[in-house]
Structures are given as structure tokens and as C-alpha cells.
Amino acid sequence: MNHRFLSIVGLAAAMAFTSACSANKAVVDTQAAQDVKRKVAVAPADTVPAWAPKKHQFNPSRTNVHDLLHTTLRVGFDWEKQYLNGLAELRLKPYFYPQDSLVLDAKGMDIHSVNLMKGFDATPLQYAYDGQKLRIKLDKTYTRNEEYVVEIDYTAKPNELPAGGSDAITADKGLYFINPLGEEPNKPQQIWTQGETEASSAWFPTIDAPNERMTQDIYITVDPKFTTLSNGVFMYSRKNADGTKTDYWRQELPHAPYLAMMAIGEFAQVKDKWRDRELTYYVEPEYQGTAKKIFGNTPEMMEFFSKKLGVAYPWPKYAQVVVRDYVSGAMENTSASVFMEDLQLNERELLDKNWDGIIAHELFHQWFGDYVTTESWANLPLNEAFANYSEYLWAEHKFGADEAAYLQLDELGQYLDEAETKREPLIRYYYGDKEDMFDAHSYAKGGRVLHMLRKLVGDEAFFASLNRYLTDNKFSAVEVAELRMAFEDVTGMDLMWFFDQWFMQPGHPELQVAQTYQNGQLSLQVKQVQDTAYMPVYRLPLEVAVWAGGKKTTYPIVVDKANQTFTFNTATKPELVLFDAEQQLLGTVAHEKSEQELLYQFYHAGQLAPKLEALTKLEEKLQNPEVLKMYQAALKDDYWRVRSTGINALSNLSQEQAGVVAPTIKQMALEDEKGAVRADAVLALAGWGGEKYKAVFEQAMQDSSYQAAAAGIMAYAGTGAADIRERLRQFEEEKNEEIVLALATNYAVQAGPEKYDWFVRQINQAKGGGLYYLLQSFGAFLAGNSETNTPEAINLLAGIAQNHRMYYVRASAYQALMVMSERPEVQALLNEIRQNETDKRLLEMYGQ
Structure with a gap:
């Protein structure tokens, strides 16, 4: 979910109910760390801290017994059963010591045959298979100078594997069929893979370890209506006698098996170029027109990173594909990264957001992770x-x-x-x-x-x-x-x-800084107060910036003791001392400053973190004219997040106190260049009396920015105007998440049973973080409209609570069900959900 939108829809969560589980960081962005003096609670000295490193067994890298040199895969699919029918040909040799057997990772497969191949001649080999490991008896003992080829005829059945995964990668089936029978409306048929960490072995037999490398050929047989994508270079497509086609992809440079990939679907392909390399953006046809705006900075990124690193992008092509129901944010498969569907944006959505961060992240992995891989x-x-x-x-x-x-x-x-x-x-x-x-x-x-x-x-x-x-x-x-x-x-x-x-070492430095000035000398006492039973006393080369007499001087220091004092000669008492002048330190710094020092810091530090620190720490001092003046200056800052921070702080003023800043914020609501700032300004005005700014809210509802329009909806709904329902009804066909959640927030407490169908429709097409908040509003709606507590509503929520792949969405559906917990059938469902849940976070929550 977009970070900025949380301030708009947070009311929806408050209206519904509080949640005992935290939002997944991969989907719901955390709020910025505006207070740079973050503190971690310290447990009593005689107890083990909650954060203390846990005791686990040692996990070494996989021992290299065999070297997997090359993999050739020939794959086809049974969409109805969600099976992959494969023929894998693996070329290997012993890594160092002679070997007479081979053990491969192969999860949840049917193994039909295993043969030793010499040219086209096949010799059956003896094997044993336990559903996880395929143990093959070779025809002789091979030395490290002898290569051999085994062929495995198999069927991969990913849906029959036990569920697994993590916060970052929510499932580990390896191979995923999306809408396989084409029965789900508004969802394309797709197949895609996700190999990290060790899930490639759920769709082909391999040595599934990051310290293994192979080249590969993949032949993918599908209906001609589908586009395919894999690693490396597309070689050709061949029509088959049965009406299918076979696409051939070749990966000539070695990479780890977890980076092998396939994506299959009815994609639009948008071509681009970097130097002599072909770039392709694979999106759903609806987004063909905006694909270059979504991914269009990729060539510039490739040039920037190639020059910075002095190593040119190392693979023969680069493709980026967006898929449905992805189990992570994105994945850096070699030369072909996969992304979650959130990246698909229309022209209007692109006004508010871009995905350059995640695009850069996966691209940089092509060097750090793919070209060089962790062992x-x-x-x-x-x-x-x-x-x-x-x-x-x-x-x-x-x-x-x-x-x-x-x-x-x-x-x-x-x-x-x-x-x-x-x-x-x-x-x-x-x-x-x-x-x-x-x-x-x-x-x-x-x-x-x-x-x-x-x-x-x-x-x-x-x-x-x-x-x-x-x-x-x-x-x-x-x-x-x-x-x-x-x-x-x-x-x-x-x-x-x-x-x-x-x-x-675990942990981070926790510093306490105290300053004194006497007789032309500034003294800084620096204490490291972290628990050294678990963490070291750090060596920290840092800089201290001192402003004295209006002049800035920077002093390099090295903090390397638990308690030490640094002294600096200054002719006058400093206006400001900024510890860690470059703001580079990973840790916490407790350094008390006066109002005057923080004001000086806002105007003179010249960096974002000190500026935000001043804004945060002086938020409760708005009655001081100098502080109020600082916030007014923040409204004119070049950086939009500073302007937003200023607006959000000033919104705490009463309507009477806001008179001096309200005209400026009204102008910002109408004219600021950033939609997120316009949205914040609209919400601030709403808090100072909606009727007075009704015309502003009307204009905001028609804003080009979805964020500003959503804020306009929220603000106009609070005016008490007679035409609120009619105004809001105009937005009910919008699919944009910001608009949907703004409506849901209002309907949760203001609408009657007539909005039940709208909620159900939105829930059925919502995703991820948006669905999490929507379900909370739906719960509040059901609580206020008992006649909508129908078997259909119960079954809808129960299905999500039991089956949704995101744990926090399951939790939200569970909470919405609790609105109807007085009904015996709902109580039975809640018990069943608790009994079948495997996620430890939810089990802890449900047990409370």
C-alpha cells in the first residue's frame, strides 16, 4: 500500500476495531522515522531482553558433492489439475571426490523414470524417492574429470505440497497457476514460478542451493494464445501438430537454480533498449499504454549502475513482468524480474506514485545476487x-x-x-x-x-x-x-x-550525548548505553558539526569507549551542536536540545533528518510565535515531505488558532504541485470546519490526483451537506484503492444496507493492503447494519479468513467475522479458523 494513503484511511481502521497483528511491511509501508531519537525499551538487568539473539543450530552452506553444469527442461502443463509434466536432462560431474550416486532436490513430484543418457541412448538407473530427495544410483563411480547426463521424467504437483513461506515470500510452492480454469472474473490465466529460497525444486529436479550454478535450456509448450518468458535469450517458437506451440529459451551464462524462472500469460510486450541490449516490459494489455512510464527509467538505471560499478549489466537481455497474486513484492530472476500487480498503474495513478525503488532493487540484484551470489x-x-x-x-x-x-x-x-x-x-x-x-x-x-x-x-x-x-x-x-x-x-x-x-554482531549503538560550555570550551560527553552482554562497545568514526557565532565548524571524532568526553575550542557558546553531522549512523542518539537550538537546527542544518527532528520535537510548542514561524517556513520548503509534515502538525491547531496559517494551507490544497500535499492540506481544512471550505473540497474531489480526490471525498463527507450521498455515489465505479477506501470509511458508519452489494463487489476485486483496510470498514458496516449479517456475508469473510495468502488479510477478515460472533454458526467458524491456522502470529493474536 502507498505510504501516504495511510493518513487518509487510518480513520477506517479506528472506526472498525483495533488489530493485534502488525501490517506486513512488504505491502503496507511503515511511517517514516521522523523522530531520529528512537529509543528501544530495555528489560530489567536480571531478565533476558525480548530481543536477545535466539539459540539455534549452526547452518553451513551446502556441501558441494556434485557440480550441476547444465539443465535442459521440456515442460507442459495440465491446467485443470495444476500439474507440470516435465522432462529434465541434467549434466553433472563430481565436485572433487569420486561419486557413484547422485542426490537431487525434488519436492512433491511423481517420478516416472530416471535414465543415464549417452547421446540418444538411455540406460535406466535405480533410484529411491521420498517426496523430497531423489537418490539415484549411477552406473559407475565417476571422477571429477568425468561428466555424465541423467534424464528424469516427472510430474510436479505444487498444490499438494505442505504450505510454507515467510513475511517476505508468503508461499514456497515454486510453481503457481493463476485462475487455471478461467472461471474467476477480471483475472487472467497465468503460470509463474518463484524459486527463492529453495522452491525451484518444486518444479524441476535440481541441486537447490545458492552455491550451485548451471546454464539452462527451457522448452515451454503452451497454447499459442500465451506469451512465455524465461531466463536468457528467446531462441525460437515452434508450432506443434496438436495445436500447441513450444517456445525455447536459452541461458548461456551460469546462475543459481533458485533464479530459474518461467512466466506464462496473455501479456502485452513493450520493447525498450539499453545500449545493445533488448529490454521488454510484460504487462496486462490494459496497461500497455503506461508500461514505459512505469518501467521507463530502467535504461537510465542500467547506465547509472553500470558506470558506478564499472561493470556493465552482465546479461544478454532484461525483462520485467507483472503477474497476478504474486507471493512477494518482486524477484530478481536472472535477466527476467517478476513484480507484483501493484506496479500496474494507469495515467492518473502515475501522477501520485512511482515504483522506481523496487525496480532499482531488482535490477541491482542482477549484479548482487545473480552475477555474484551468496553461498x-x-x-x-x-x-x-x-x-x-x-x-x-x-x-x-x-x-x-x-x-x-x-x-x-x-x-x-x-x-x-x-x-x-x-x-x-x-x-x-x-x-x-x-x-x-x-x-x-x-x-x-x-x-x-x-x-x-x-x-x-x-x-x-x-x-x-x-x-x-x-x-x-x-x-x-x-x-x-x-x-x-x-x-x-x-x-x-x-x-x-x-x-x-x-x-x-547483533544490535546497534545506543548513545547518550550531553553537552556543556564553559570558558571557551565545548565538552561533549558520549555514553554507549547498549547492553554489552549482547552487543559490542562500538568503534564509531563520526563528525560533529558546531555552529558558533553563526559559523559552522566540523570536527571528526572516533567514539570507541563506553564513556568518553570530547572537547572543542569555541570562542562563543554554540548556537547548535549536531552530533553525527553526516546523519549516517545506524543507531539511536539521545541528545537533548533547547527550543532555540531546535529552531536554529531547522534553519541551518541543511539536511532532512535534523529538519524533521526539529519539526517533530517542537510540535507541541505551536503557541511559541517563533515555532509557529518555523512551521510556516516548512510549508514553503522545496521538499514535499517537509511541507506535508508542516501541514500535519499545524492541523492540530484549533479552528480559532489556525487563522494565521489557514489561508496558506487553503492555497496549498488547491495549488501545491504534489498531490499528497494537496491531500494533507484538504484534511487539515476539514478539521477546522468543513462547511467553511466546502468549495475547496468540491474542487479536491475532482483533483487529477487520486490521493487528493480521496481526501476531498473524506472532507466533503464531513460537511453535513445535503447532497453527500449523491456526491459519493458518483465515485462508486472507481477501482482506484484510495477512492474505494475513502468511500468505505464513510459507508462504514454512515450508510445503510443499500451499500452491502458495493462492499461485496469491492472486496471481491481488492488486493493486499487495500483489502486489509476494506475488511475493517466492512466489519464496522456489518456492526451497524445487522440485517446484512447474511450467510453470504459470513461465507465471504470465512473464505478470506481461511484461505487468503496474506496473514494480515486473514486476520482482518477474522475480526470482521467477530462482529457476528453471537451467532452459533459464526462462533463455530471462528473456532474452525483458529484450529486450522498455522501462522504463529495469528495464533498468538487469536489466543488473546
């Missing part, structure tokens, strides 16, 4: 931290320093939120499940650590080191030591201390 899931940050940091690099390049700084604040907030209950090393050999690695540590913390490494060594050395890392390790699997050695080889520095404290 084990314990080393996942070597993939994900870099992909996350690419979002910062792109934002810095394309949209400026403030947008990049905002991303970093958001990343810090995500990590610190998770750190309240979980603190693990970035590189984790001790984990309970490999899926646990896909968390805010590997992504958000990892990206911030890379930024600190960049600041430590400098830009030139940082990118030269990345070039060394990529060049030395191309087409191979790596662990974190190889990244460290690349940096040490380039810089000549011993960086063991940095990698040890940031990659190998």
Missing part, C-alpha cells in the same frame, strides 16, 4: 543489503538528497521497529529457518551499514571496492569475508573491526 542463506545481506542500498543510490541520483535521506530514515525506522523484539547479526549462521533471514536486518539494516561503509572509505574507494568484489567473484558464490577482502585490497585498510561489529 548460503546465512550470507543473504550480500544480496539484499546491496539491493536495498541501490534504492538510495538511485534516489540520490534521480530525485535528490532529500528523497534519498527520507529513504534512509524509513530504513532506520523499519530496523529499529524490528529491533524491539529481534536483534541478530547481519550474517547469521545460527537461525531457526532460512526464511527468517528475510527481515529488516538483511534489508534495512544491511543497506544502512553499507552507507556507513561508503562514508568510512569515501566514494571513490567504495565503488572501486565494489568493482573488485564483482570482478573477482563473478559467476561464483561468496561469503562476507570476500566483500571485506575486496575493500581491504582496494583501500589498504584493515576493516576487520568494521565487519565484525556491523556484520557479525
Whole structure:
């Protein structure tokens, strides 16, 4: 869900009921970390903190017994049964030691035959299969210099596998049939795969480990109406006698098996180009006209990253495909990334949002993850931290320093939120499940650590080191030591201390900073107060910026003790001391400042985080004329998020107090260049008396921005105007999520039974985060309209609560059902849902 929209639809959740489960970060964006002095609760000294690293067994990388050199797949599909019928030909050799048997990963398949192939001659081989591992007895003992080929005739049956997955990747069936019989309205028929972490072996037999590499050929037989996509280069399409076609894709450069992919559907293909490489954007035909606006920055990204890294994009083509019901946000399959359907936007939606962050993320993986691959899931940050940091690099390049700084604040907030209950090393050999690695540590913390490494060594050395890392390790699997050695080889520095404290140790520094000034000397006392039973005393090269007599001076310091004092000579008492002047630190800093210091900081620090800190900390001081003046200045800031922050703070003024700022905010509601700011301004005006600004709300409802229009709907609905129902009815055919949720918020408490059919229609076509909020409004609607508590409504909610792939949507449906819990049949359903639920988060919630 779009981050900005939460402020518009948050009322819907409050009207319905509070939730005991948190929203999935992959779908519902967290609020920005505007308060840079975030604090983590510390448990009493005699207890184990809730976040203490858990004890798990050691998880090494997979031992290389055989080397999988090449895979040839010939696949067709039974859409009705949702089976893949395959013939896999694998060319291998022993990795080092002689071998007389082969063990392959093959999950939930029917194995029809296994043969040793010499040319076209097939010799049956003995094998044993337990539903997970295929153990093959070879015809002799092979040495590491001898290659051999096995052929496996099999049927993959992904829907018969037990359910699994994680927050980041919500299922692990490997192969997915979408609307296989074509019976679901408004949903295309598709087949797509998702291999990470080890789910490729659910659709073809392989050695399903990240430290394995293979080249591949895939022959895909489908109805001619379908377009296919796979890794590498499209070679040809052949018509078959039975009316089908077979498309042939070749991947000539080696990659890990989890990066193998297929996507099949009735896609529109929009062509683009970067240098001599073909780019293709695969979207549903409805979005053919906007595909280049959605993905159109890809060529510029490829050029930017290629030049920054000194390594040109390494694959022969790049494709990006949008699919339905995807189990993650996106996936970086080699030369062919897959994206969730949220990326498909119409012209009007593109006015409010872009998906450049996720597009850059998957593209950067083509280097960090595909070209060079982590040898084990314990080393996942070597993939994900870099992909996350690419979002910062792109934002810095394309949209400026403030947008990049905002991303970093958001990343810090995500990590610190998770750190309240979980603190693990970035590189984790001790984990309970490999899926646990896909968390805010590997992504958000990892990206911030890379930024600190960049600041430590400098830009030139940082990118030269990345070039060394990529060049030395191309087409191979790596662990974190190889990244460290690349940096040490380039810089000549011993960086063991940095990698040890940031990659190998859990937690983060928690600093308390106190300043005093006396006799021309500024003293800063810095304490590291983190629990050193679990976390180190950090070594932190930082800068302190001091403004004295209107002049800024920057001092480099190294914090490396639990308690130390730094002194600086200043002729006058400083107007401001800014600790961590570059705002690079991953951690918390408690540094008390006066109102005057915060005001000075807003005007002079010149960076987003200090500016937002001042706005946040002075929000309750609006009666001070100087503070009010600061917020008025924020309304004119070049960066739209600062303007929005100013509006949202000023909206807390009473109607009488708002007189001095209301005209400016009214003008912003009508004229600000950013739809999100116009939306915030409209909602602020709504809080100061709707009738007075009715004309503004009427104009907002017709705004080109869906966000502003949704705010206009919410605001106009609060005016008490006689034509509210008629006005809102005009928007009931809109499919845009912002508009739908704005209507639902109003209908939840204002509408009668006549809106039941509208709710059902919207629920049946909603997705992800939008469905989560819509169900909450529906619950409130059902509570106020008992005559709509029909068997149809009960069955609708029960189906979602039992079957939806997103746990938080299941929770929302469960909560809506509870509105009718006095009915015996509903109570029985709730019990059944609890008994069949396997997600530990929901089980905890349902047990409360």
C-alpha cells in the first residue's frame, strides 16, 4: 500500500476495531522515522531482553558433492489439475571426490523414470524417492574429470505440497497457476514460478542451493494464445501438430537454480533498449499504454549502475513482468524480474506514485545476487543489503538528497521497529529457518551499514571496492569475508573491526550525548548505553558539526569507549551542536536540545533528518510565535515531505488558532504541485470546519490526483451537506484503492444496507493492503447494519479468513467475522479458523 494513503484511511481502521497483528511491511509501508531519537525499551538487568539473539543450530552452506553444469527442461502443463509434466536432462560431474550416486532436490513430484543418457541412448538407473530427495544410483563411480547426463521424467504437483513461506515470500510452492480454469472474473490465466529460497525444486529436479550454478535450456509448450518468458535469450517458437506451440529459451551464462524462472500469460510486450541490449516490459494489455512510464527509467538505471560499478549489466537481455497474486513484492530472476500487480498503474495513478525503488532493487540484484551470489542463506545481506542500498543510490541520483535521506530514515525506522523484539547479526549462521533471514536486518539494516561503509572509505574507494568484489567473484558464490577482502585490497585498510561489529554482531549503538560550555570550551560527553552482554562497545568514526557565532565548524571524532568526553575550542557558546553531522549512523542518539537550538537546527542544518527532528520535537510548542514561524517556513520548503509534515502538525491547531496559517494551507490544497500535499492540506481544512471550505473540497474531489480526490471525498463527507450521498455515489465505479477506501470509511458508519452489494463487489476485486483496510470498514458496516449479517456475508469473510495468502488479510477478515460472533454458526467458524491456522502470529493474536 502507498505510504501516504495511510493518513487518509487510518480513520477506517479506528472506526472498525483495533488489530493485534502488525501490517506486513512488504505491502503496507511503515511511517517514516521522523523522530531520529528512537529509543528501544530495555528489560530489567536480571531478565533476558525480548530481543536477545535466539539459540539455534549452526547452518553451513551446502556441501558441494556434485557440480550441476547444465539443465535442459521440456515442460507442459495440465491446467485443470495444476500439474507440470516435465522432462529434465541434467549434466553433472563430481565436485572433487569420486561419486557413484547422485542426490537431487525434488519436492512433491511423481517420478516416472530416471535414465543415464549417452547421446540418444538411455540406460535406466535405480533410484529411491521420498517426496523430497531423489537418490539415484549411477552406473559407475565417476571422477571429477568425468561428466555424465541423467534424464528424469516427472510430474510436479505444487498444490499438494505442505504450505510454507515467510513475511517476505508468503508461499514456497515454486510453481503457481493463476485462475487455471478461467472461471474467476477480471483475472487472467497465468503460470509463474518463484524459486527463492529453495522452491525451484518444486518444479524441476535440481541441486537447490545458492552455491550451485548451471546454464539452462527451457522448452515451454503452451497454447499459442500465451506469451512465455524465461531466463536468457528467446531462441525460437515452434508450432506443434496438436495445436500447441513450444517456445525455447536459452541461458548461456551460469546462475543459481533458485533464479530459474518461467512466466506464462496473455501479456502485452513493450520493447525498450539499453545500449545493445533488448529490454521488454510484460504487462496486462490494459496497461500497455503506461508500461514505459512505469518501467521507463530502467535504461537510465542500467547506465547509472553500470558506470558506478564499472561493470556493465552482465546479461544478454532484461525483462520485467507483472503477474497476478504474486507471493512477494518482486524477484530478481536472472535477466527476467517478476513484480507484483501493484506496479500496474494507469495515467492518473502515475501522477501520485512511482515504483522506481523496487525496480532499482531488482535490477541491482542482477549484479548482487545473480552475477555474484551468496553461498548460503546465512550470507543473504550480500544480496539484499546491496539491493536495498541501490534504492538510495538511485534516489540520490534521480530525485535528490532529500528523497534519498527520507529513504534512509524509513530504513532506520523499519530496523529499529524490528529491533524491539529481534536483534541478530547481519550474517547469521545460527537461525531457526532460512526464511527468517528475510527481515529488516538483511534489508534495512544491511543497506544502512553499507552507507556507513561508503562514508568510512569515501566514494571513490567504495565503488572501486565494489568493482573488485564483482570482478573477482563473478559467476561464483561468496561469503562476507570476500566483500571485506575486496575493500581491504582496494583501500589498504584493515576493516576487520568494521565487519565484525556491523556484520557479525547483533544490535546497534545506543548513545547518550550531553553537552556543556564553559570558558571557551565545548565538552561533549558520549555514553554507549547498549547492553554489552549482547552487543559490542562500538568503534564509531563520526563528525560533529558546531555552529558558533553563526559559523559552522566540523570536527571528526572516533567514539570507541563506553564513556568518553570530547572537547572543542569555541570562542562563543554554540548556537547548535549536531552530533553525527553526516546523519549516517545506524543507531539511536539521545541528545537533548533547547527550543532555540531546535529552531536554529531547522534553519541551518541543511539536511532532512535534523529538519524533521526539529519539526517533530517542537510540535507541541505551536503557541511559541517563533515555532509557529518555523512551521510556516516548512510549508514553503522545496521538499514535499517537509511541507506535508508542516501541514500535519499545524492541523492540530484549533479552528480559532489556525487563522494565521489557514489561508496558506487553503492555497496549498488547491495549488501545491504534489498531490499528497494537496491531500494533507484538504484534511487539515476539514478539521477546522468543513462547511467553511466546502468549495475547496468540491474542487479536491475532482483533483487529477487520486490521493487528493480521496481526501476531498473524506472532507466533503464531513460537511453535513445535503447532497453527500449523491456526491459519493458518483465515485462508486472507481477501482482506484484510495477512492474505494475513502468511500468505505464513510459507508462504514454512515450508510445503510443499500451499500452491502458495493462492499461485496469491492472486496471481491481488492488486493493486499487495500483489502486489509476494506475488511475493517466492512466489519464496522456489518456492526451497524445487522440485517446484512447474511450467510453470504459470513461465507465471504470465512473464505478470506481461511484461505487468503496474506496473514494480515486473514486476520482482518477474522475480526470482521467477530462482529457476528453471537451467532452459533459464526462462533463455530471462528473456532474452525483458529484450529486450522498455522501462522504463529495469528495464533498468538487469536489466543488473546
